[in-house]
Amino acid sequence: MGNKKKMVFNVLFLVLIFAGTIYGVFHGEDIGQISDILQTVNPWWLIPGVVCVVVFIWGESIIIHYMMRNLGVNVGRGTCFLFSSVGFFFSCITPSASGGQPAQIYYMKKKKIPIPVSTQVLLIVTIMYKLVLVLLGLGIAIFGQSFIHTYIDDVQWVFYLGLVLNVVCVAGMVLFAFHPSLAKAFVVNGSRLLERMKFLRHKKSREEKLAASMEKYNQTADYMVGHFGMLVVVFIITVVQRFSLFAATWFVYKAFGLSGSSSWLIILMQGAIAVAVDMLPLPGGMGISEKLFMEMFLPIFGSTLLLPGMILSRGLGYYTELIISAIFTVVASFVIGRRSE
Template sequence: MADKKKMICNIVFLILVFTGTLYGVFHGEDLGEIVHILKTVNPLWLIPGVICVVVFIWGESIIIFYMMRTLGIKLKKWTCFLFSSVGFFFSCITPSATGGQPAQIYYMKKEKIPIPVSTLVLMIVTITYKLVLVVIGVTLTILGQSFIKAHLYQVRYVFYLGTALNVFCVSGMLVLVFHPMLARTILVKGLDLLEKMHLMKKKSSRLEKLNASMDQYRATAVYLREHVWVLVEVFAITVFQRFALFAATWFVYKAFGLSGSSAFVIIVLQGTISVAVDMLPLPGGMGISEQLFLRIFLPIFGSKLLLPGMLLSRGLGYYTELILSALLTIFANFTIGRNVEKG
C-alpha cells in the first residue's frame, strides 16, 4: 500500500514538474513558428539520434549481463536489456533517479537472482555511472577553464555545484564500500542523533537493516578487490554508453543543417548538463536541463533554432528514453519471471 502511494506521489510530482517545464519553455513563444521550423529538419539525421538512446539503454544491459556472468549467473541478453529498461524508466519518473534500482532488484528477484547479488551488481553500475560524470566535471574544472569561460561562464556555478555533488556522492559510496565499519559507525551515530532530537522514532529493526546493508557493502568491497580488471572494462563500457546519449544532441544539430561547431564541443556541452543536473531532486533533471540548454547552446544553435533544437535534443535524450523504457517495462512486467515460475 505504501509503495502504491509513493508511486502515485511520484507520478503527480512528475506531472507537476512537466507542466511547469512546458509553461517555462513555451510561455510567450510563437508555437506556429516553432512547428514550422521543426518541419524543416532532416529526419535522416534523427535516426542515429534514436539509435544513440537505444545504445544508452543497451550499454547498461551489457554491463549487467557481463557482471552476472562473472558471478556465475547466466542470463539472456534480452532479459538484461529488460532489466536495464526497467531501471531507466523508474529513474526517469522519480526524483534524483531513486526509483530505478529498487525496481530492478524487484524484477531480478522474479528471475531468482539473490538480492545481495543484484545489489552488488547495481551498486557497481551506479558507481561507474556517476564516476563518468565526476571525470567530466573534475577534468573541466581543473584543466578546462578556458572551455568553461568560452561555453559555460553564465552557468559555471551550477556546473561546479553539480560536480561537487557528484564527487561527494561517489566518494560517499566508495567509503561505504571500502570502509564499511567506518561508514557503519557514522550512520549509527547519525541515527542515534536523529532519535535523540526526536526527528525519528527509535526502532531496533532500523539497526538490523543497517547491519544487513553493511554486509552487502563488504561483499562489494571484496568483489572490487578481486575483480579490478572487470571494473576497468565496466567503466569503459559506461563511458561509451554515456557519451552515446550525449551524441544525440550533435545529430540534432546536423538535422538542422548547421555547421561550424565540432561534435566534440557539442557532446561535451551536453555532458556538462548531465553533470549539473544529475544529483538534483527532479525527475530526469526536468526543468533545469531545458533552462541550461537554452543558455549553453545559444551561440551554437542561434536564437531562431535554439528552442526547436532544445525540443528535439530533450525529446531524444529524455522523452524517447522514457517512452521506450516504459514500453519495455510493460513487456517486462508480463514476461520476466514467467519461465522461472514454469520451471
C-alpha cells in the same frame, strides 16, 4: 499502501514539473513558427540519434550481464536489457533518479538473484555512471576555463554545484562499496534504530537474515576488490554508454543542416549539462536541463533554431529514453513476472 502513496506522489510531482517546464519553454513563443521550423528538419539525421539512446540503455545491460556472469549468476542478455530498461524508466520519473535501483532489485529478486549481489552490482554500476561525470566535470573545471567562460559563464554556479554533489556522492558510494565492515555497521545499526523508533518489531530471524545477507555482500565486495580489471572494463563501457547519449544532440545539430561546430564541442556541452543536473532532485532534470540548454547552445544553434533544437535534443535525450524504457518495463512486468510464477 505506503508504496502506492509514494507512486502517486511521484506521478503528480512529475506531471507538475512537466507542466511547469512546458509553460516555461513555450510561454510567449510562436508555436506555428516552431512547428514550421521542425518540419524542415532532415529526419534521417534523427535516426542515429535514436540509436544513441538505445545504445545508452543497452550499455547498462551489457555491464549488468558482464558483472553477473563474473559473479557466477546465470542471467540472459535479454533479461539484463529488461533490468536496464526498468532502471532507466523509474529513474526518469522519480526525483534524483531515486526509484531506478530499487525497481531493478525488485525485478532481479524475481529472477532469484540474491539481493546482496544485485545491490553490489548496481552500486558499482552507479559509481561508474557518476564517476564518468565527475572526471568529465573535473576535466572541464581544470582544463576548460575558456570553455566555461564562453558557453556557461552565466550559469557556471549550477555546473560547480552539480560537480560538488557528484564528487560527494561518488566518494560516499566508493566507501560503502569497498568498506564491507562500514556497510554492515550501517545496515545493522539502521535496523536497530528502526526498531527503537517502533517502525520495526524486534525479530531475531531478521537479524540472522541481515547477517547472512551482509556475509554475501562482503564476499561480493572482496571479489570486486580482487578483480580490478573487471572494474576497468565496466568503466570503459560506461564511458561509451554516457557519451553515446551526449552525441544525440550533435545529430540534432546536423538535422538542421548546421555546420561549423565540432561533434566533440557539442558532446562536451551536453556532458556539462549532465554534470550540472544529475544530482538535482528533479525527474530527468526537467526544467533546469531546458534552461541550461537555452543558455549554453545559443552560439551553436542561433536564436531562430535554439528552441526547436532544444525540443529535439530533449526529445531524444529524455523523452525517447523514457518511452523506450517504459515499453520494455511493461514487457518486463509480464515476462519476468510470469517466469517467476
